[in-house]
Amino acid sequence: MAELLSKTKRVAVVGISDKEDRPSNGVSRWLQKNSHFELYFVNPTLTTVLGNPCYASLADIPVEIDMVDIFRKVSDIPEVVDEAIEIGAKSIWIQLGLRDEASAERAIAAGLDVAMDLCIKVEYERLAGSISPQG
Secondary structure, three states: OHHHHHHOOEEEEEOOOOOOOOHHHHHHHHHHHHOOOEEEEEOOOOOEEOOEEEEOOHHHOOOOOOEEEEOOOHHHHHHHHHHHHHHOOOEEEEOOOOOOHHHHHHHHHOOOEEEEOOOHHHHHHHOHHHOOOOO
């Protein structure tokens, strides 16, 4: 887990909300302040969030993405995983409380690392002493 977080630089947060009480917003705010990640936000109903542009889809992000962090309902996960594979992401992170074994297996078969049913903020905090941001 520490290796995955260390080698990740650019994270796309799919399903970001502009509502401060939503987990996607709170986790992203924390990561902006406390992690080495460059965050990119995806929500087709927003143009900006947390001071950054918000993109309609993963394909619209103008840089290569290392990790796709999914804050969407389980029924939306297969489509997001397909998009992550299409854009060449290196990993997907399916947030705490969400599980989709078939999509995780498809991502792994496509060569992506997968974290599922975990909170990236909690894991980053827990492993902070073991994370060494790479290039």
